[in-house]
Structure formats: structure tokens, C-alpha cells
Amino acid sequence: MDETQNPAKRAKTFQGSEGVEIVIAPNAGACFGVVRAIKLGHQAAKRSKEEAVQAFGPLVHNPKSIQELESAGVEIVNDPDEIRDGTVILRSHGVKQEIEAEFKRRGIKVVDATCPLVKKPQRIASSLGQKGYFLVLVGNSDHPEVKGVLSYFGRADYLVTYTAKDLERIPTNSKVGILAQTTIEFKVLDEIHKAAQARFREVVLYNTICDATSVRQDEASILAQKADVMVVVGGRNSSNTTKLVKICKSYQPDTYLIEDKQEIIPSWFTGKKKIGITGGASTPQEYVDEVGTYIARLIESGFDMVIPEPDSTLIEEAYGTD
Numbered sequence: 001m002d003e004t005q006n007p008a009k010r011a012k013t014f015q016g017s018e019g020v021e022i023v024i025a026p027n028a029g030a031c032f033g034v035v036r037a038i039k040l041g042h043q044a045a046k047r048s049k050e051e052a053v054q055a056f057g058p059l060v061h062n063p064k065s066i067q068e069l070e071s072a073g074v075e076i077v078n079d080p081d082e083i084r085d086g087t088v089i090l091r092s093h094g095v096k097q098e099i100e101a102e103f104k105r106r107g108i109k110v111v112d113a114t115c116p117l118v119k120k121p122q123r124i125a126s127s128l129g130q131k132g133y134f135l136v137l138v139g140n141s142d143h144p145e146v147k148g149v150l151s152y153f154g155r156a157d158y159l160v161t162y163t164a165k166d167l168e169r170i171p172t173n174s175k176v177g178i179l180a181q182t183t184i185e186f187k188v189l190d191e192i193h194k195a196a197q198a199r200f201r202e203v204v205l206y207n208t209i210c211d212a213t214s215v216r217q218d219e220a221s222i223l224a225q226k227a228d229v230m231v232v233v234g235g236r237n238s239s240n241t242t243k244l245v246k247i248c249k250s251y252q253p254d255t256y257l258i259e260d261k262q263e264i265i266p267s268w269f270t271g272k273k274k275i276g277i278t279g280g281a282s283t284p285q286e287y288v289d290e291v292g293t294y295i296a297r298l299i300e301s302g303f304d305m306v307i308p309e310p311d312s313t314l315i316e317e318a319y320g321t322d
């Protein structure tokens with residue numbers, strides 16, 4: 001999916017007093033898979049009466065979202081054996097199929113929050129396994145998404161790698177199917193695909209990369225080159241958020257990572273004319289917008305540390321109602 005086509009997400013710019021401009025990157029904040037997982041988590045909590053609602057592993061890498069889910073009654077459980085009766089929610093990047101089957105066997109109700117873009121490589125892996133292909137999965141073997149996809153392949157003749165050289169370990173007469181972890185860079189997949197074409201008798205490529213991460217990274221680099229200061233909103237435990245910080249810092253050393261608007265220090269913005277804001281793919285968009293509104297109020301108050309109580313009309317004044 002090309003997220004830049006999503007009309008719901010557009011750059012938000014606020015022209016504040018003293019000519020200060022606050023710009024939020026067009027796709028800053030949660031991808032649709034994360035939005036869906038959070039929504040399914042809250043819906044499951046609302047539906048359940050007495051029964052336990054548990055998420056297998058953190059549903060999203062954002063401490064604030066996790067706190068909200070826990071307050072709503074969703075318990076985060078990391079060991080599948082600790083999942084009790086009731087409902088279990090499967091995380092957006094999927095689980096091994098045997099774990100899901102075991103939950104069902106034990107009579108636990110499964111709410112599948114696996115992102116549709118992760119379901120796709122799972123389905124393709126299963127088909128490649130049945131047709132006798134050697135699977136090359138381009139990605140990180142420790143990542144839960146990769147472990148999940150491999151479980152659908154269901155055979156031992158696979159390779160998980162980031163480097164074309166590793167293809168030398170596969171017999172040249174193999175027919176090879178190539179899949180990608182959703183968050184890898186296209187150039188890595190392309191390099192391995194080209195090397196595979198030169199080596200094997202038959203190669204089929206499935207580009208299963210999701211562009212949510214790359215779209216946010218491209219926007220962050222463009223914004224950071226123009227801004228006098230950058231604020232990145234997201235979990236410190238989120239790899240896509242910390243990557244955004246790294247990219248922004250390479251263009252704008254005055255880059256700050258925050259999980260919540262309360263962490264903002266007013267002096268960051270003293271004398272700055274253009275303030276850029278972005279957020280990781282695991283950060284709900286409203287958190288990013290809240291930060292924009294908060295900074296706008298801060299500037300309006302003359303960088304006074306005492307911030308007036310939020311006024312719901314300010315968001316509309318600052319960013320419009322769309």
C-alpha cells in the first residue's frame with residue numbers, strides 16, 4: 001500500500017506568533033496495522049465481561065498505548081503457556097501457527113490482530129512449502145514476524161539472510177522462492193534477488209515489503225533538512241522510532257525523542273523559526289498531534305513553563321478540522 005495516497009494523512013502546518021512554523025510530517029504516527037491492532041485490543045476488552053483478555057506479547061511498541069490497553073483490561077503476557085482461558089489477541093507482526101493452533105486447542109478465543117501485510121508472506125510461505133521451493137526469507141531470524149512466517153513454510157530447506165553471499169549455501173539446482181520481512185529495505189531484497197537469478201535454475205520473487213517505515217523515513221529526512229529543531233514522538237523501545245531519530249539527527253542535530261508531551265523542554269524551541277515533528281509507525285497519530293498542539297500553546301504563551309489547560313478548539317484553529 002502506498003501510504004502517501006492516504007487522503008486522511010496530510011502535512012499539518014501551524015503558523016504561530018513571531019513567524020514560527022510547526023510542521024507535522026504527513027504520515028507521522030501509526031501505520032494502519034498498528035491502528036487496527038490497538039482497536040481490536042480495545043474492542044476485545046470492551047466485549048469481555050468476566051473473562052480475561054490477554055495480548056500475546058506487546059501489541060505495539062509504544063508504552064503509552066500499552067498503558068491505555070492495560071487500563072482498559074488487556075493483560076500483556078509474553079509466555080504462551082501463561083495464557084489462560086478467555087481471549088487472546090495476536091500481535092500485528094504475527095505468531096507461529098503452532099502457537100495459534102495451541103490456543104485454539106485449549107479453547108481460548110483468538111482475536112487475530114496480525115496485520116494483513118504480514119498475513120500475505122505467511123500465506124505465500126505456506127504455498128511455497130507445499131510446492132517444494134527452497135525458501136529465502138530476507139530479514140532478521142530473531143524477529144517474531146520471521147519466526148511466524150517460517151512456521152507457515154513448515155519445512156527445513158530455508159535460509160534467512162541479509163546478504164547475497166549466503167546464497168552459496170544453497171544447491172544451484174534448487175528452485176528458489178524469495179520473500180521479505182515487511183520492514184526491510186528494498187535495496188537489500190533487490191541485491192539478493194539479482195544474485196539468486198544469476199545462480200539458480202528457477203527464482204520467484206514476492207516483494208512483501210511494507211512501505212510504512214520507508215515513507216516515514218523519507219518524510220523525516222526531508223523535514224529534518226528544513227527544520228531548525230525536530231521532535232520525534234514514539235516509544236524508546238520501538239526500533240522504527242529510534243531509526244527516525246537517527247535519520248533526523250544526521251540532518252538536524254537538534255533532534256529530541258519523546259514518548260509524551262510532558263517531556264518537552266521549552267528551551268528547545270527558543271529562537272527557532274521552523275519546528276518539525278514526526279512519529280514512528282507504532283505511535284498513534286493523536287499523540288503526535290497532541291505534541292504539535294502543545295508546542296503551539298507553548299509558543300503562544302511566550303515560552304512560559306506554565307501551559308494553559310488544553311482547549312479542544314485550538315487543534316482546529318491550529319491545524320484545521322481535516
Ligand code: SF4
Nearest residue numbers: 031033115117182210
Ligand atoms: S509496519 Fe506495515 S506490516 Fe507492520 S503493522 Fe504496520 S502496516 Fe502492517
